[in-house]
Amino acid sequence: MDTNGSVLALGSMSGTSLDGVDAAMLRTDGVKIEAFGDTKYRRYSGGEQATLRAALGRWPDEDLGQAPDVSLSAHVELLLTFQGAELVGFHGQTLAHDPQGRGTHQMGDGAALAQALGVPVVWDFRSDDVAKGGEGAPLAPFFHFACAAWIGTTVPLCFLNLGGVGNLTWIDPNKPAPEVDGALLAFDTGPANAPINDLMMQRRGLECDRDGALAACGTVLDSAVTKFLDHPFFRRSPPKSLDRDDFATALDLVRGLSDADAAATLTAMTAASVKRGMAQCPIPPDRVLVTGGGRRNPVMMRMLQDALSCPVIAVESVGLDGDMLEAQAFAHLAVRVARGLPTSAPSTTGVRVPVSGGVISTP
Ligand SMILES: Nc1ncnc2c1ncn2[C@@H]1O[C@H](COP(=O)(O)OP(=O)(O)OP(=O)(O)O)[C@@H](O)[C@H]1O
Numbered sequence: 538m539d540t541n542g543s544v545l546a547l548g549s550m551s552g553t554s555l556d557g558v559d560a561a562m563l564r565t566d567g568v569k570i571e572a573f574g575d576t577k578y579r580r581y582s583g584g585e586q587a588t589l590r591a592a593l594g595r596w597p598d599e600d601l602g603q604a605p606d607v608s609l610s611a612h613v614e615l616l617l618t619f620q621g622a623e624l625v626g627f628h629g630q631t632l633a634h635d636p637q638g639r640g641t642h643q644m645g646d647g648a649a650l651a652q653a654l655g656v657p658v659v660w661d662f663r664s665d666d667v668a669k670g671g672e673g674a675p676l677a678p679f680f681h682f683a684c685a686a687w688i689g690t691t692v693p694l695c696f697l698n699l700g701g702v703g704n705l706t707w708i709d710p711n712k713p714a715p716e717v718d719g720a721l722l723a724f725d726t727g728p729a730n731a732p733i734n735d736l737m738m739q740r741r742g743l744e745c746d747r748d749g750a751l752a753a754c755g756t757v758l759d760s761a762v763t764k765f766l767d768h769p770f771f772r773r774s775p776p777k778s779l780d781r782d783d784f785a786t787a788l789d790l791v792r793g794l795s796d797a798d799a800a801a802t803l804t805a806m807t808a809a810s811v812k813r814g815m816a817q818c819p820i821p822p823d824r825v826l827v828t829g830g831g832r833r834n835p836v837m838m839r840m841l842q843d844a845l846s847c848p849v850i851a852v853e854s855v856g857l858d859g860d861m862l863e864a865q866a867f868a869h870l871a872v873r874v875a876r877g878l879p880t881s882a883p884s885t886t887g888v889r890v891p892v893s894g895g896v897i898s899t900p
């Protein structure tokens with residue numbers, strides 16, 4: 538720990554798209570971002586991805602096959618390549634998420650990781666929040682609040698993460714802390730890339746609609762988008778969260794369409810769900826800063842810009858790294874947990890009171 542209380546933390550994230558592990562160093566006291574550090578990515582092989590995919594939807598008391606070993610060894614391999622970390626934030630792999638039912642399951646043994654790395658590890662970030670009545674997600678918003686301070690904004694803005702699932706954070710940067718009433722509103726917006734990836738895999742054996750190339754050739758079936766928006770999720774008030782496959786019905790709505798029309802329609806569904814979410818923000822944001830893989834899809838970005846009435850731009854425009862923001866978030870959150878600071882609040886997860894989630898394991 539530095540004399541000013543800041544910690545060199547290493548965060549890691551294995552997201553719902555199951556493509557690999559992101560890791561990033563961050564110097565922070567859990568409040569202020571002092572400096573961004575090294576980032577690295579470790580892709581899952583096809584075989585590893587298939588093992589993880591086979592475990593999706595399973596709970597800790599169910600047979601997870603080789604998935605825990607695959608995930609842990611990928612994390613150890615990647616995280617050992619970093620030097621100087623004083624604390625690790627380990628998100629793990631979400632396999633199942635049902636906050637109003639069975640809870641939330643981020644596969645990963647933080648105690649074993651601490652042993653392997655020889656560094657304290659903060660993990661299981663979401664369970665406490667769920668136990669106290671929260672959605673357990675999204676958790677990046679407390680880091681988004683620190684990012685808003687880092688970029689020096691004085692007007693409300695939004696971060697939009699377009700991963701497998703989409704999530705939106707509205708921020709009033711003039712509030713003194715993220716847990717204060719009115720500082721944040723955060724929630725999952727709907728599916729983002731997951732249904733598009735599933736379509737591409739089913740119809741073409743491809744991982745994703747790279748650069749929106751297929752969607753760009755298609756025509757949106759508006760009636761399918763309207764039916765999609767009929768889902769009860771869109772009538773719920775935020776905060777609210779989703780499991781990766783909660784919107785499997787989206788694929789049914791495009792079943793009869795050509796590949797290109799189906800890709801275009803699923804992409805339009807993502808934009809339409811963000812538009813719905815934006816209407817739930819307290820006041821319109823100055824701009825929407827987009828992070829996550831979806832910002833690389835120009836068709837998705839164009840549809841979003843057409844749907845929203847403020848600039849929609851990638852986070853790179855303000856000097857942030859849209860591939861690593863979630864890994865950085867779990868570095869930041871790890872330091873908050875170590876310092877006993879909250880990581881979620883009623884306005885981000887619906888938890889009854891602000892909660893400092895997470896378990897700390899020492900080597
Ligand atoms: N060039 C691209 N063109 C189109 N889509 C892309 C491109 N690059 C990435 N993507 C999409 O982004 C996805 C990966 O996004 P990201 O890494 O943000 O997801 P994640 O972190 O796994 O998910 P989540 O945030 O839901 O946990 C890919 O699966 C793909 O669908």
Ligand SMILES: CC(=O)N[C@H]1[C@@H]2OC[C@@H](O2)[C@@H](O)[C@@H]1O[C@H](C)C(=O)O
Binds near residue numbers: 553641674704725778
């Ligand atoms: C349960 C879970 O892992 N949710 C993820 C998922 O991926 C995006 C969205 O759904 C978000 O709610 C969350 O991840 C980010 C990192 C978060 O907690 O902020």
